[in-house]
Amino acid sequence: MTRREELIAELAKINFYWRELSEGRSEDEIEKIITELKQARQMIKGIFNFKIMINRE
């Protein structure tokens, strides 16, 4: 698996719009999106820790 494929697979695990978010973007850009999404999800989970917000990772 290439680095790009790994990143896209990781993105697909955390976001429904992974195709749109990865298309035409460099690996660094995708990595940044993953980091930002993970941070946002964790912070929101800190505020609203309910399964309807984040269920299984």
Added chain:
Amino acid sequence: MLPRERIEKVIRLEKTDKVPVAPQVNEHSAKVLGVPYGDVFNDADQAARALLKCYEVYQGVDMSFGGGFGFIYYSPYADAHSSWIFDWKLPLPGEDQVPQMREDQILSSDQYDLLMDKGLLYFIRPGHPGLNDFLGKLVKLSQAMAEVEKKVKELELFHYAMSLINLPSDILANLRGLNGYLMDFYDWPEKLKQACEWMVDDLIAMGLALARQVASSRAGLAQTPTVLIGANRASASYISEKMFEEFAWPFFYREVMAVLNAGFTPVIHLDGNWTPRAHFFRAFPQAKCLFHIDDQNDIFAWKKIMGGHSALMGNVPAALLSRGSVEEVDEYCRRVIEVAGEGGGFVLANACALPYDAKVENVKAMIAAGEKYGVY
């Protein structure tokens, strides 16, 4: 009698001196201040100025006003207003527009399991608001609204709602899009029900957690703690009684009872036509809830069904407030007060929220009608 006491008595179906009046200004506050709505939506200070102006212009009301600041759209909350999950076109500063949801299918019919497996935050949209947007707006809001809160306290007004709980079917309807949602009653009924079941306890828990937080921040203020339960897509405007009974009513009942059991007063905000379903609500404990119904409802029929059981609030039509004359508003309010106000248990208000472009003189006429026709 203090305004908040007047509404508390209305909810308990006790005698009051007059029919309370409760316009909900929201977006309309920008018009009262004379600025484009985008300015109020994006600027908490401007939103606070707009609300203070409304308290100056609309005197003699009994309930606090909902503001026009767009905070809720930036909140990652399980609600249709959240632009983290749903596609909203939000007004920019200087734009005289109200927010518009571009409702489309997000989730396909075979993705209910994906939703239940991953949770709502899996559906965070590209271009979603940043967390800093949300937290920054939260701070700005609490700072800017200090003066407004002081005014509400000084006027002893009743707070409309401290928190919000949606029906599971409403959130699913927005995720599936209206067509998809309606088809699922026929094609995927078990999944629809399963997803409602999956959501309901968390929607309750989130709403109550927020309500407790807001109530504790207002500790020391004498007021009834309230939680808004909002519902639209399970109304008779969309689904049959059989569908309602199976897919919405059990969850509706659980939400209202949970709010009551937690010591809060449910303000049940009903958009769409709920008149054919009103008889279900007699199952709730008597004199505990306030039903705010919009202008698709026949308030006279509601009074026959729910009079003596629960308090009603409404339902001066948006079109009348925007396009009607002062005389027409006065006449509508007279008729509603005469029938729905008979024997108490009634708050005169606009349907849903005031339309952005409501005429100021019409809102004043609605408030005046409370004094003119509503004295017991």
